[in-house]
Amino acid sequence: MLAPYRRLFARPGTTAFTLAGLLGRLSLSMTGVSLVVLIAERRGSYALAGTVAAAGLATGAIGMPLIGRLVDRFGQSRVTVPAVLYCAVPFSGLLLCVRAGAPDWTLYVCWAAGAATPNLGGMARARWAHLFRDEPDELHLANSFEQVLDELCFMAGPVLGMVLCTTIAPEAGMLTAGGLGTVGALLFAAQRRTEPPVADRPAAGRHGSPLRMPGLRVLTLTFLSTGMIFGALDLTTVAYADALGNRPVAGGLLALVAAGSCAAGLVFGTLRPGGPAGVRFLRGVAAMAGLLLLPLAAGLGGAGLALLGAALFVAGTGTAPTMVTGMTLLQELLPQRQLNEGMAIAVSGIVVGISGGSALAGTLADHAGPGAGYWVPAGAAALALLIALVGRRHLDVPANASEGLGVSGAR
Template sequence: MFQSYRRLFAAPGALAFTVAALPARLAISMFGVSVVVMVATLRDSYALAGSVSAAGLAAIAVTGPWIGRLVDRHGQARVTVPATIVSAVAAGVLAFCAGADVPAWTLFAAYAASSTSPNIGAMARARWAVLFPGRPELRHSANALEQSLDELCFMAGPVLAALLCTTVAPQAGLIVAIALMVAGSLAFAAQRRTQPPVHAEATREPGRSPLRIRGVLEITLTFLATGAVFGSMEVVTVAYTESLGHPAAAGIILGLLAGGSAVAGLLFGTLRLPGSTPVHFLICVAAMAVLMQPVLLATDVWVLGTLLFIAGLATAPTMITSMTLVHELVPQSRLTEGMTLTTTGLLIGISAGASIGGWVVEVAGAHTGYATPAIASGLALLVALAGFGPAAFNRRRQAT
């Protein structure tokens, strides 16, 4: 298995930008849990915590594609440095406002203002595409590596965030996340050797959106439903573990979900599967929908952790095949924006899922809240079938 990934790091500069990005990846995984636990603890409301988290992610969904377009037009380093500074200052204001006697709207405003944080994952994937042009097998392994690194960070990040927020101070998780984001983003931007070149096409047609490319919109909408799985899972798990008297276990439980995904992602990256990428995508989304349903049967934190680890086995392959699809559909000059757009769908879904999950917990209880990710995973499968299923394939064949 390791031979597949060893070939990736033989490329000059690949190891340097991968390691440099790790602190920023970890910070991204800490932000959500840190904000939810911080607001819920200091303001005594899971509904408010979910809404604040949703508002921040919605703002990222709006600014993310714009930041991605700027990266394609001006280069990664020129955009990453100022965007990171603005995001860090705004996140610091959020940490202050959460514990101060200020109106709740300040939390929404501060979190929204922090949305300029650049998408390190999309920029790293764009670098792999430049390093291995015309090498689909290596780009598949690179996408798998990127997703597995994301999942490993999401395994460690929530645990660290929950521990800091519950044992040090409610704002501690967010403060540490800010420091990691700044360090990682600036270190990544400093790796100019592997930075993708600015393409003339991105400058000549600045208003053309990758959403106009057939297939990109379908992936984005599928990601919207998938994001609802992740967003609701985060809020519901924090509430459920607290209802059982184990609030610090939330990070561990969410880490198991990411751990299962990381293991599956690393193995998936070594496979050379027959068939087309759209077929792989459909199979992975279907597996995610099926494996998410047993979560409703969880009776304690140990059963929940086991079921979420199993459910996570399908999430990384789904993300990997989706990014492979984006690479096949979007031209190199728009790749960062294209990947950011699909991620935007994910973030909008996370935003909606966090809000809906918090509302369900308030109305029907923490355990019932797990119906939200179960239903959302089924919706993701329906959308994927509508976009890439047999009926959609026949329509495209007739159109050509």
């Protein structure tokens, strides 16, 4: 199964930027749980920890597309290095404020100021899109591989962060995440030979936001609903395991979701994509919506943790193919000069959705029982399908999309 993926690394420099980007994404996946544990331990308040984290998500959702726009205009390396060095200042300030007992408002300011970090996952996908701009099958393989890396990071990152925070010191998780993120981003920026060239700008000098494209709006709303799935699944699974007196098992259950997605992504990458990406995306969203009925049935039916784990693993298999096809569709729809900004907007939609899904699932779990929270991911998946169906005509890639990356023209 892994043999086809070796072809990706036959190109010079691909291994280097992939490993560097992996460090940065591992850092990102560690940060959430490490921040919560740090503030809860040092300040004794989960409520404070949650609201500080939410402030960072809000500014990240705004700042990430702005960073993406700068990357499209000036290049990955020229933007990544100063952005990462800047973010290290408020990040360090947060740790000092927590340790010194500074007022709570300082935590919000520091975390909000440093949350808009460069989107290394999006920049890695932009590099693959440039390298394989005339090879759609190889680009499909690369996008599948990137999704698998995302899943692996979000399986290992929270566990690593929790272990560091609980066995060494509450600050250990954040310090490690900050170090990995800074080193990974700087190493990524140093890989210049695989960096996509800055695309020519229109003669008028201004090209507006890529959100003017109806296709990006449809995909962003669909990804927002997908983010709600992720946030709601996490919180509901923790609440369900806690209600059964096995809260420590929740981490393993959530790992099963990521494992299912990871396995599906590996298999999906080896399959030759057939038909337009818009049609494949619709099929993926429909499959994801159907599969998410399984944990809902298990939760409402009072199934034990073993059956719930099996349902979560199978439900997870619908995620990676949908995300892979969605990212491929973004690369086909967006002109190269707006690729990083457009992908950052889509990722911001996921971030906002995670926050909303967590809030909705938490409210439902408190007032209707823990298993009822699985209505939220099932409903969010149905909403994603409805949005994709309504916006279906905007997901067609024009046959003469000359501004794009050359992928659609190659088909």
